[in-house]
Amino acid sequence: MRHLKAGRKLGRNATHRLALKRNLALALFRHERIITTVEKAKEARPFIEKLITLARKGTLHARRLVIARLGTPSKAEVTPHEDPDKADTRTILTKLFNEIGPRFAARPGGYTRIIKRTERRLGDGGHTAFLELLKEGEVKVRAKARTPAPAPAPRVEVAPPAPAPAPVPEATSQTPPAAPAPEATAPAAPQTPPGA
Numbered sequence: 001m002r003h004l005k006a007g008r009k010l011g012r013n014a015t016h017r018l019a020l021k022r023n024l025a026l027a028l029f030r031h032e033r034i035i036t037t038v039e040k041a042k043e044a045r046p047f048i049e050k051l052i053t054l055a056r057k058g059t060l061h062a063r064r065l066v067i068a069r070l071g072t073p074s075k076a077e078v079t080p081h082e083d084p085d086k087a088d089t090r091t092i093l094t095k096l097f098n099e100i101g102p103r104f105a106a107r108p109g110g111y112t113r114i115i116k117r118t119e120r121r122l123g124d125g126g127h128t129a130f131l132e133l134l135k136e137g138e139v140k141v142r143a144k145a146r147t148p149a150p151a152p153a154p155r156v157e158v159a160p161p162a163p164a165p166a167p168v169p170e171a172t173s174q175t176p177p178a179a180p181a182p183e184a185t186a187p188a189a190p191q192t193p194p195g196a
Contacts, residue, residue, distance in 0.1 A: 021047045033132035041131040052111045055101030
């Protein structure tokens with residue numbers, strides 16, 4: 001049976017997973033490059049790309065759908081005494097629709113990139129990766145298609161030049177020369193009388 005195979009659970013329940021995706025998306029939109037585990041990056045990527053696709057449209061309906069998926073920006077987020085490094089959801093939404101969405105206007109998908117890091121996370125040794133937005137005008141580099149090697153030209157065998165005939169040593173013994181062989185004559189065809 002194929003139950004519970006789609007998506008990663010990440011050791012969390014459904015609401016905690018959704019909160020994780022929202023937080024990763026907000027952090028990525030703010031900093032444009034974050035470090036997280038490979039599994040979290042792979043799980044958050046489709047969620048983030050769908051938000052960017054909505055931001056590309058730029059309509060009021062798309063803006064409301066993004067707000068619904070990222071959570072409603074509350075008035076508590078706009079307090080001036082908060083940590084200045086922490087951006088509120090409204091600021092990030094403005095950046096998403098005014099900068100990030102138009103950046104990918106001509107791109108039909110694939111707005112993010114996951115780059116695996118060689119360094120493991122201290123503490124638990126988890127595999128980490130960069131999750132980043134592509135830069136403007138950046139194209140994905142595909143591996144060159146392997147073209148079949150051109151067929152070798154048919155090899156024309158050129159016979160090496162014949163070596164010069166070796167000189168025949170003269171016979172030292174006195175043997176009489178062999179008599180030439182008589183020529184064989186073919187029997188004449190039987191003649192048929194004319195009119196027969």
